Amino acid sequence: MSSRVDKINAAIRDFETVPGVEGAALVSLDGLMISSALPESEQERVAAISAAMLSLGEKATNELDRGNLMEIYVKGDKGYTLMTSVGESALLLVLAKADAQLGLIFVDMKRMSDNLLDIL
16 A cells, blocks of 8 residues: 555656646545645645636536536646546646646646556
8 A cells, every 4th residue: 555655656746847847736536635745734725726626627518518627727827727637536736837838747747647547
C-alpha cells in the first residue's frame, strides 16, 4: 500500500517541474485530498473547490449536450486553474502561471492522468 502512495506522491511532486506549473494535486471526486504539492494550509480548500468545479463542469456539459467532460480551464489575471479527470474516482488539479504554455501542460496532464490511473 505505501509503495502505491509513494508513487502517487512522487508523481504529483514531479509534475511541479513542468515549465509554468506552480502546483498540482490529486483530489477524490468527493473533495478529499489524495496527494498534493500545494501548501498544507490550502489543501482542504483546494480539494473542496476542485470537487465543486468538477461537478458543475459535468452538469454543464451534460445539460448543454457537449458530451463527457474532458478538462476544466479557469483563467485569472494571476494564472490558470486546470483540471482533468483521473478515471472515475479522482481529478488532477494543476495551478499554472499566467504565461504558461497551456498546450504543453495539457499534454503532460493527460500523460500524468493515465499514469496516476495505472497506480490507483
